[in-house]
Amino acid sequence: MAGANPFIKQYLMTAGPTPVPPRVQAALAEPVVYHRAPDFDALFARVLARLPGVFQTGNDVIVLTSSGTGAMESAVANLVRPGQPILACAGGKFGERWLELGEAFGADVLAHEPEWGARIDPADVDRLLAGRPEIEVVFATLSETSTGVVHDVRGLAEVARGHEVLLVVDAISGLGATELRQDEWGVDVVVAGSQKALMCPPGLGFVSASQRALDFAAARPAPRGAYYFDWARAIAEQRKRVPATPFTPAVSLVKALDVALELIEEEGLDRILARHDLLARATRGGVRALGLDVFGDPDERSTVVTAVELPDSIDGGQVPRLLRERGIVANGGQGQLQGRILRIAHCGYFGAFDVVVSLAGLELALQELGADVELGAGVAGAQQVFAEAGIPVA
Amino acid sequence: MAGANPFIKQYLMTAGPTPVPPRVQAALAEPVVYHRAPDFDALFARVLARLPGVFQTGNDVIVLTSSGTGAMESAVANLVRPGQPILACAGGKFGERWLELGEAFGADVLAHEPEWGARIDPADVDRLLAGRPEIEVVFATLSETSTGVVHDVRGLAEVARGHEVLLVVDAISGLGATELRQDEWGVDVVVAGSQKALMCPPGLGFVSASQRALDFAAARPAPRGAYYFDWARAIAEQRKRVPATPFTPAVSLVKALDVALELIEEEGLDRILARHDLLARATRGGVRALGLDVFGDPDERSTVVTAVELPDSIDGGQVPRLLRERGIVANGGQGQLQGRILRIAHCGYFGAFDVVVSLAGLELALQELGADVELGAGVAGAQQVFAEAGIPVA
Numbered sequence: 001m002a003g004a005n006p007f008i009k010q011y012l013m014t015a016g017p018t019p020v021p022p023r024v025q026a027a028l029a030e031p032v033v034y035h036r037a038p039d040f041d042a043l044f045a046r047v048l049a050r051l052p053g054v055f056q057t058g059n060d061v062i063v064l065t066s067s068g069t070g071a072m073e074s075a076v077a078n079l080v081r082p083g084q085p086i087l088a089c090a091g092g093k094f095g096e097r098w099l100e101l102g103e104a105f106g107a108d109v110l111a112h113e114p115e116w117g118a119r120i121d122p123a124d125v126d127r128l129l130a131g132r133p134e135i136e137v138v139f140a141t142l143s144e145t146s147t148g149v150v151h152d153v154r155g156l157a158e159v160a161r162g163h164e165v166l167l168v169v170d171a172i173s174g175l176g177a178t179e180l181r182q183d184e185w186g187v188d189v190v191v192a193g194s195q196k197a198l199m200c201p202p203g204l205g206f207v208s209a210s211q212r213a214l215d216f217a218a219a220r221p222a223p224r225g226a227y228y229f230d231w232a233r234a235i236a237e238q239r240k241r242v243p244a245t246p247f248t249p250a251v252s253l254v255k256a257l258d259v260a261l262e263l264i265e266e267e268g269l270d271r272i273l274a275r276h277d278l279l280a281r282a283t284r285g286g287v288r289a290l291g292l293d294v295f296g297d298p299d300e301r302s303t304v305v306t307a308v309e310l311p312d313s314i315d316g317g318q319v320p321r322l323l324r325e326r327g328i329v330a331n332g333g334q335g336q337l338q339g340r341i342l343r344i345a346h347c348g349y350f351g352a353f354d355v356v357v358s359l360a361g362l363e364l365a366l367q368e369l370g371a372d373v374e375l376g377a378g379v380a381g382a383q384q385v386f387a388e389a390g391i392p393v394a
Numbered sequence: 395m396a397g398a399n400p401f402i403k404q405y406l407m408t409a410g411p412t413p414v415p416p417r418v419q420a421a422l423a424e425p426v427v428y429h430r431a432p433d434f435d436a437l438f439a440r441v442l443a444r445l446p447g448v449f450q451t452g453n454d455v456i457v458l459t460s461s462g463t464g465a466m467e468s469a470v471a472n473l474v475r476p477g478q479p480i481l482a483c484a485g486g487k488f489g490e491r492w493l494e495l496g497e498a499f500g501a502d503v504l505a506h507e508p509e510w511g512a513r514i515d516p517a518d519v520d521r522l523l524a525g526r527p528e529i530e531v532v533f534a535t536l537s538e539t540s541t542g543v544v545h546d547v548r549g550l551a552e553v554a555r556g557h558e559v560l561l562v563v564d565a566i567s568g569l570g571a572t573e574l575r576q577d578e579w580g581v582d583v584v585v586a587g588s589q590k591a592l593m594c595p596p597g598l599g600f601v602s603a604s605q606r607a608l609d610f611a612a613a614r615p616a617p618r619g620a621y622y623f624d625w626a627r628a629i630a631e632q633r634k635r636v637p638a639t640p641f642t643p644a645v646s647l648v649k650a651l652d653v654a655l656e657l658i659e660e661e662g663l664d665r666i667l668a669r670h671d672l673l674a675r676a677t678r679g680g681v682r683a684l685g686l687d688v689f690g691d692p693d694e695r696s697t698v699v700t701a702v703e704l705p706d707s708i709d710g711g712q713v714p715r716l717l718r719e720r721g722i723v724a725n726g727g728q729g730q731l732q733g734r735i736l737r738i739a740h741c742g743y744f745g746a747f748d749v750v751v752s753l754a755g756l757e758l759a760l761q762e763l764g765a766d767v768e769l770g771a772g773v774a775g776a777q778q779v780f781a782e783a784g785i786p787v788a
Contacts, residue, residue, distance in 0.1 A: 010425070010433075012425065012426060012427070012428060014428045016642065017426045017427070017428060017429065017642065017645060018426070019425070019426060020425070020426045025423050025424075025425065025426075026423060028422040028423050028646055029419050029420060029422050029423030030419075031404070031406065031413070031414070031419065032406060032411045032412070032413060032414045032419075032589075032595050033406070033411070033723075034406060034408045034411060034723045035411065035596075037718065037723045038718070039404075065459075065460055065461045065464070065596070065597055066459055066460050066464065066622065067459045067622070067641040067642045067643065067644075068641075068642065069621075069622050069640075069641040069642075070459070070460065070464075070622045070641075072622075073621055073622040073623075076621075077619075082617050100621060101621050103617075104616075104617060104619075104620065104621035104624070105617050105619060105621070106616065106617030106619075193642070195426075195642060201426050201644060201645060201646040201647075202429075202459070202642045202643065202644050202645060202646075203459055203597045203643075203644030203646070203647060222498075222500065223476050223497075223498060223499050223500030225471075225498075225499060225500075225619040226498065227463075227467055227470075227494060227495050227498035227499070228460065228461070228463050228464045228466075228467040229467075230498070246463075247461040247462075247463040247464075248410065248411065248461045248462065248463075248587070248589060248596045249461065249596065249597075250461075250595060250596050250597030250644065250647065251411055251595055251596060252422055252595040252596075252597070252646075252647070253595075253597060253644065253646070253647075324431065324432070329427075329428045329431045
């Protein structure tokens with residue numbers, strides 16, 4: 001369990017936690033503030049005013065001190081009671097978390113689990129809901145980090161509306177990195193976390209719930225199974241003249257978030273999404289130039305994380321270790337994909353040359369493992385995409 | 395909702411969040427690390443090895459990404475099922491949280507609520523448990539921050555053992571600032587948070603649960619009402635060869651905690667408790683010298699926070715504002731004690747001259763409000779106690 005080589009410069013290239021901009025990092029080191037004093041009040045009000053823009057919603061966005069999974073749990077705890085039928089869709093490890101959460105809270109879980117890497121087909125969900133009209137809540141994922149697949153949330157929302165059921169979407173790894181128009185698409189609940197495209201350290205969870213979802217939660221019979229994660233309590237505090245949290249929030253992380261949201265506002269959501277799209281296309285260009293394939297549904301190409309299928313000829317499980325020896329911390333495959341993929345992240349505070357670093361590292365690792373690889377070929381493939389895109393004009 | 399005057403130096407004098415040592419602050423600004431890579435593994439293993447020393451226990455201490463209230467919720471979610479009878483003791487706002495949590499989770503709550511400021515009498519708890527032999531879990535508080543009273547946890551643990559019930563103690567504001575010998579006293583579950591005597595920003599919760607408590611939780615029928623806060627899941631991850639967390643932890647806060655625990659180890663728990671005792675005695679000396687009283691049970695004197703009864707002759711609700719205008723952020727009274735007390739904190743990263751600052755500020759505020767106060771008298775009362783104690787020898 002030795003740490004990383006302290007003499008090697010470190011490059012954080014994971015899909016979460018993601019690297020944090022220097023200004024955000026500096027905010028973390030500012031003195032701790034009391035959460036019920038004017039300085040924090042002003043800061044928290046600013047954060048609450050800015051968050052809905054990222055969700056593209058008019059809802060209040062609830063700020064929780066928890067991992068993203070805590071925010072997911074809040075959705076189950078507020079919307080589901082023991083014995084209640086729900087539909088949970090999973091095409092990878094994070095989708096499966098909805099199943100596990102539903103079961104932990106005693107729901108009657110109808111699991112829709114096409115294989116890992118599949119993109120949930122809204123038509124399948126339509127069929128499943130038609131067969132179980134008693135279901136009132138559906139759970140799904142925006143970007144499935146374990147497989148690099150971004151699901152068709154817009155299509156799922158249409159189906160949900162058709163059946164008059166609530167759609168809850170885990171957007172932890174996708175929000176701010178791929179399109180999600182909550183209000184326009186009619187997504188009832190969007191859950192997010194601080195440590196992905198929101199460019200903060202982990203430790204804050206977010207929930208944007210429509211009035212319909214809040215009313216549905218309020219109408220559930222007690223006991224709620226939620227106190228710390230009670231939406232109504234949080235909303236009531238946030239809507240006060242001086243917005244507050246029911247419990248001591250992670251003030252340092254909220255300070256960091258304030259700076260990150262300022263950066264997001266400065267860059268602009270459209271430009272941010274375009275940047276992610278370019279980074280993803282360049283990554284795919286590099287992968288193709290190496291003669292490798294992208295894992296998962298071929299009709300969908302994620303702007304959040306690119307899962308590269310590793311050659312069968314090598315011991316793929318060694319790739320993350322070989323990258324780490326060179327200072328790059330990157331994600332291999334999880335669960336059933338262990339050793340089969342490398343995930344190249346481009347979510348949040350990532351730029352063109354981060355893609356170059358990841359591909360250059362991958363090439364070196366592949367060579368060391370005996371794969372047939374031309375050093376620089378993947379990098380050149382990515383460069384070609386960047387060259388065609390030109391330098392972005394502000 | 396204007397912020398504090400930016401030209402006035404700020405002094406954080408609250409009982410939580412508490413001020414954070416410079417080395418801890420600096421750790422917060424370090425680059426974000428991936429939570430499943432060797433650097434974090436080594437750091438987290440170090441944190442897990444050090445935490446039990448502060449709890450004075452041989453238990454694994456569970457690290458949660460949440461406020462202290464999240465850690466409290468975990469105790470209820472793991473130990474209590476709807477309809478289950480519990481005893482919840484409350485002598486202030488934070489004790490009342492146990493009642494609210496019990497009710498939120500559908501427990502049959504027997505509430506023991508002497509007035510705010512009272513110290514829970516173990517004999518009363520003994521009597522209540524004798525009358526309700528079906529009760530298996532009792533909830534209590536170590537340091538009641540709202541009133542400045544430290545409860546007799548040792549006595550409560552003796553009573554709990556006599557009835558063979560589990561005792562769960564919220565030690566959020568007291569752990570590391572006042573005596574709590576978990577194993578020696580036989581306290582089954584101790585809950586804590588990062589933002590008090592552990593000298594970190596808020597955002598981490600801790601649970602030290604005895605094997606008896608873990609077995610009791612495991613024997614509860616599903617649904618658990620806990621997934622994010624499931625103790626068994628957290629313990630299983632923490633006990634792996636490479637200790638981990640089930641969900642992405644607040645890595646920046648864990649880094650800060652690593653440094654804070656190092657500082658605690660360097661100072662030594664005995665010396666830390668002696669320092670808190672001295673700071674509290676000096677504060678009381680200052681309060682007495684001002685002709686004021688300490689609020690709450692006269693037989694108990696907290697080493698965590700001193701609640702000062704404000705003179706009836708003044709508008710006590712103005713004191714926090716007047717302090718704030720001078721740069722001091724301090725806690726007035728909450729709930730029914732609003733306007734009646736000022737709480738002088740000395741919990742965590744506090745030294746002699748922080749007590750001096752708080753008392754000097756209080757004197758100025760009292761004078762402005764028209765109270766009969768001799769400037770410097772309270773400060774001198776505290777100085778007298780420090781002078782008698784001499785300079786601590788390392």
